[in-house]
Amino acid sequence: MSLKLTVNQKAVQADASPDTPLLWVLRDHLDLKSAKYGCGVGSCGSCTVLVDGRPVRSCITPVSAVAHAQITTIEGLSPDGTHPVQKAWQEVDVPQCGYCQSGQIMAAVALLERTPKPTDEQIDTAMQGNLCRCGTYARVRKAIHTAAGQPALRD
Amino acid sequence: MSALAGGGLALGLYEQPFRGAFAAAQQPPGRGGLSPHAFLEIHADGTVTIQSKNPEIGQGVSTMLPMLIAEELDVEWSQVRVEQAGLDERAFGPQFAGGSMSTPMNWEPLRRVGAAARQLLITAAARKWGVAETECSTDAGKVVHAASKRSLGYGELAQDAASLPLPDASTLKLKDARDYRIIGKPLPGVDNNAILTGKPIFGIDVKLPGMLYAVYQKCPVFAGKVKTANLDALRGMPGVRHAFVVDGKVKATPIVDSDPGMEPGIAIVADTWWQAQVARKALKVEWDFAAGSEAAPAMSSQGFADQAEKLLKEPAAHTIRTYGNAETALKTAAKIVEATYAYPFLTHGTLEPQNATAKFDGGKLEIWTTSQAPGGGRQLVAHQLGIAESDITIHMVRAGGGFGRRLMNEYMVEAAWIAREVKAPVQVMWSREDDIAHDAYRPGGWHGLKAGLDAQGKVTAWQQHLITYGQGQHTAPSADIGGDEFPSGRVPNYFIGHSTMPLWLRTGPLRAPGANAYAFVGQSFLDEIALAAGRDPLDLQLELLATVPDASGNSRLSGFNAERLAGVLKQVAEETGWRNRSRKQGTGMGIAAYSCHQGYCAEVAEVTVDAANRVRVNQVWAVADVGRQIINPSGARAQAEGGIIEAIGHLNLEITLAGGRVEQTNFTQYHLPRMRQTPQMHISWRITDNTPTGLGEPVMPAVIPAVCNAIFAATGKRVRSLPIMKSGFSLA
Numbered sequence: 001m002s003l004k005l006t007v008n009q010k011a012v013q014a015d016a017s018p019d020t021p022l023l024w025v026l027r028d029h030l031d032l033k034s035a036k037y038g039c040g041v042g043s044c045g046s047c048t049v050l051v052d053g054r055p056v057r058s059c060i061t062p063v064s065a066v067a068h069a070q071i072t073t074i075e076g077l078s079p080d081g082t083h084p085v086q087k088a089w090q091e092v093d094v095p096q097c098g099y100c101q102s103g104q105i106m107a108a109v110a111l112l113e114r115t116p117k118p119t120d121e122q123i124d125t126a127m128q129g130n131l132c133r134c135g136t137y138a139r140v141r142k143a144i145h146t147a148a149g150q151p152a153l154r155d
Numbered sequence: 156m157s158a159l160a161g162g163g164l165a166l167g168l169y170e171q172p173f174r175g176a177f178a179a180a181q182q183p184p185g186r187g188g189l190s191p192h193a194f195l196e197i198h199a200d201g202t203v204t205i206q207s208k209n210p211e212i213g214q215g216v217s218t219m220l221p222m223l224i225a226e227e228l229d230v231e232w233s234q235v236r237v238e239q240a241g242l243d244e245r246a247f248g249p250q251f252a253g254g255s256m257s258t259p260m261n262w263e264p265l266r267r268v269g270a271a272a273r274q275l276l277i278t279a280a281a282r283k284w285g286v287a288e289t290e291c292s293t294d295a296g297k298v299v300h301a302a303s304k305r306s307l308g309y310g311e312l313a314q315d316a317a318s319l320p321l322p323d324a325s326t327l328k329l330k331d332a333r334d335y336r337i338i339g340k341p342l343p344g345v346d347n348n349a350i351l352t353g354k355p356i357f358g359i360d361v362k363l364p365g366m367l368y369a370v371y372q373k374c375p376v377f378a379g380k381v382k383t384a385n386l387d388a389l390r391g392m393p394g395v396r397h398a399f400v401v402d403g404k405v406k407a408t409p410i411v412d413s414d415p416g417m418e419p420g421i422a423i424v425a426d427t428w429w430q431a432q433v434a435r436k437a438l439k440v441e442w443d444f445a446a447g448s449e450a451a452p453a454m455s456s457q458g459f460a461d462q463a464e465k466l467l468k469e470p471a472a473h474t475i476r477t478y479g480n481a482e483t484a485l486k487t488a489a490k491i492v493e494a495t496y497a498y499p500f501l502t503h504g505t506l507e508p509q510n511a512t513a514k515f516d517g518g519k520l521e522i523w524t525t526s527q528a529p530g531g532g533r534q535l536v537a538h539q540l541g542i543a544e545s546d547i548t549i550h551m552v553r554a555g556g557g558f559g560r561r562l563m564n565e566y567m568v569e570a571a572w573i574a575r576e577v578k579a580p581v582q583v584m585w586s587r588e589d590d591i592a593h594d595a596y597r598p599g600g601w602h603g604l605k606a607g608l609d610a611q612g613k614v615t616a617w618q619q620h621l622i623t624y625g626q627g628q629h630t631a632p633s634a635d636i637g638g639d640e641f642p643s644g645r646v647p648n649y650f651i652g653h654s655t656m657p658l659w660l661r662t663g664p665l666r667a668p669g670a671n672a673y674a675f676v677g678q679s680f681l682d683e684i685a686l687a688a689g690r691d692p693l694d695l696q697l698e699l700l701a702t703v704p705d706a707s708g709n710s711r712l713s714g715f716n717a718e719r720l721a722g723v724l725k726q727v728a729e730e731t732g733w734r735n736r737s738r739k740q741g742t743g744m745g746i747a748a749y750s751c752h753q754g755y756c757a758e759v760a761e762v763t764v765d766a767a768n769r770v771r772v773n774q775v776w777a778v779a780d781v782g783r784q785i786i787n788p789s790g791a792r793a794q795a796e797g798g799i800i801e802a803i804g805h806l807n808l809e810i811t812l813a814g815g816r817v818e819q820t821n822f823t824q825y826h827l828p829r830m831r832q833t834p835q836m837h838i839s840w841r842i843t844d845n846t847p848t849g850l851g852e853p854v855m856p857a858v859i860p861a862v863c864n865a866i867f868a869a870t871g872k873r874v875r876s877l878p879i880m881k882s883g884f885s886l887a
Binding site for chain 2: 016017020021024027028029031032033034036037038039040041043044046073074075078080081086089090093094095096097098099100101102105123124125127128130131132133134135136137138139140141
């Protein structure tokens with residue numbers, strides 16, 4: 001079945017059944033590989049993308065539910081990695097394996113839209129759905145503060 | 156200098172500590188060293204492409220290893236581009252990610268690779284100028300002849316240099332550390348930009364023309380076989396191209412192999428992974444659960460615990476090491492301390508599930524894999540599919556985490572097997588449920604401990620009885636303990652032994668195998684002993700470390716340097732004001748130290764525990780001694796941070812069995828640590844004059860007992876069993 005979607009401000013089409021999770025439409029039909037599969041039950045956050053600016057676990061979101069929404073993936077943040085959050089991540093050298101990082105960044109982008117100068121507590125709450133098996137949490141938090149233009153409150 | 160396939164090179168210049176385990180070709184002795192031609196290519200514009208030889212699993216070797224080459228080559232790091240090498244151990248030497256070995260195995264050889272390339276460039280320039288080589292030097296990408304004020308960029312010399320014979324590796328001069336411009340700098344990861352822009356660089360991102368996706372459903376009880384399955388119904392579902400049963404290659408053995416290759420199962424192959432997964436959900440399969448082992452379906456965590464309790468009442472069935480007479484010494488001890496410690500099975504939980512992509516072209520096979528041991532994987536595939544290794548090309552792809560899981564290679568066999576069957580390129584990807592159900596788990600265990608103290612509070616006897624999995628004296632993979640386990644050799648009377656129970660489940664290495672459990676046991680028990688002796692646990696440890704080891708056959712202890720462990724303990728004590736620590740109800744500090752994988756690490760943890768017994772780990776101080784040079788301080792710190800978070804995970808996690816199968820199915824039942832559980836971390840290095848060693852594993856083990864000892868300091872309650880929920884605590 002041919003579905004019309006708006007992804008990274010472009011109109012695209014995908015030949016997928018309406019109950020296919022958005023994650024798999026992005027990965028297997030639109031060749032956008034940034035959103036990852038980690039658990040398939042919305043528990044790890046590595047599939048996080050933005051739907052109308054809000055962070056969404058694309059592994060449990062049927063594509064039919066987002067047919068009329070603006071979907072943003074990390075590929076759409078900037079043409080070359082120069083979004084302030086991407087730059088902060090580079091400055092702090094956040095990634096270890098990197099598998100969770102796309103989800104972390106999209107969740108961070110959404111947080112900073114709503115809360116431009118978040119406290120540590122607000123960051124912990126907003127980011128609690130994003131698992132990092134390697135343990136980059138301290139650097140993720142620091143990078144969010146850096147992107148917000150404020151010094152990290154603790155190292 | 157063009158990247159030609161290396162050949163005819165001796166690998167003799169560095170040690171291969173795991174000689175038996177890795178099948179690197181032994182070349183006849185020659186001019187020595189690995190060839191720079193395999194590792195680097197200098198382009199006409201002076202930029203350099205360097206091959207990163209080892210699998211990248213997040214431990215940062217794709218940045219660190221090229222730094223070693225670039226430093227001695229003498230180029231600006233900004234001129235370097237890094238590429239992941241393919242598997243070619245004749246050219247690159249052993250290629251694996253495990254044992255924290257990348258640093259110690261490559262520190263010498265890769266610097267020599269860079270230095271050899273630099274020497275070739277000097278020779279080429281000297282010939283061009285008609286001057287003596289000794290009059291030439293290099294400076295960040297150029298060869299310089301000071302006397303005549305001439306210089307040539309590496310780009311201009313590369314072609315000439317490539318045709319010269321390789322220098323004798325033993326004649327190469329390496330830089331003095333004072334002159335380092337790259338080594339010792341906190342350089343950001345070379346793949347950061349790709350990661351931050353969502354480039355398809357992971358195993359599951361591999362996509363080939365005409366590729367199909369497969370799920371491989373195996374029996375929840377290891378090696379169970381298919382009795383019936385509704386494959387006809389599946390074959391009609393959208394996108395499904397094939398559905399078939401595989402008998403597999405697993406043989407029943409008394410101890411289950413950590414990596415037995417192709418297990419029996421059902422392959423479902425479709426146009427997209429999701430379509431294969433949807434078809435799998437419609438699968439109705441009847442298993443013969445006992446096909447691998449009749450006893451298997453009866454196995455349970457409760458059953459193991461009951462058996463362990465019985466075995467602990469008896470003496471150890473097998474002695475691992477003994478000297479003096481611990482039994483007698485205990486009878487005459489002024490004080491005895493006795494305790495049982497226990498810890499559960501754990502799963503690795505790499506965030507990227509296991510996967511591999513395979514493609515046949517005629518009789519030739521290509522595999523794209525995230526394996527930590529690709530050479531072993533190629534051997535396994537060759538053996539199980541009946542193909543020659545020389546017909547298999549391995550492409551190494553970035554892994555979304557390793558932690559030891561990817562030392563096992565069954566997913567490579569699955570992909571190759573299914574690709575061969577369906578005659579198309581295939582990516583097998585495991586669901587999270589597959590990943591948790593079909594791991595080679597960190598084995599659980601029980602330790603019965605008994606220590607004797609004299610009137611001065613010195614330890615006179617130590618008895619340790621490990622209840623573990625195996626058969627007779629043989630233990631399941633990663634379920635063994637060594638005769639050198641601390642404080643072996645440092646107390647006058649010592650015994651360590653084990654008793655085994657049968658297990659029908661795969662076990663295998665998890666980050667810091669053995670150490671990840673035994674540090675918890677030994678360092679917590681020492682804390683108990685210190686308390687009983689009325690002494691500070693720091694003093695008790697330092698006293699044990701200062702003791703000259705027992706002379707009776709300490710061969711496995713020869714690597715352990717007590718002074719280095721004492722050194723990090725003293726440093727962390729100083730950094731934390733340990734001796735003046737406050738003792739307020741509800742907060743506490745704990746200390747522990749451990750040496751593994753050639754590193755030495757001491758930690759102090761500070762926790763608060765509230766009235767509902769919720770534990771918050773506020774701060775962790777870690778002091779690590781991994782030799783004279785931290786190669787990339789940013790990457791090094793990252794490994795220490797990751798190790799600390801991993802340890803905090805161990806406080807909270809368990810895998811349990813019932814009916815022969817694992818009960819937990821997804822992360823909703825296996826609670827890995829989250830951002831709010833991250834402590835403030837203070838990491839420092841104790842620099843000692845020793846060869847640099849790795850950081851993937853050494854920081855993690857002692858954090859667990861440091862936290863548990865801190866919980867005791869805060870509450871007066873001792874954690875002897877993991878996860879901490881078993882003692883009524885939870886992680887806040």
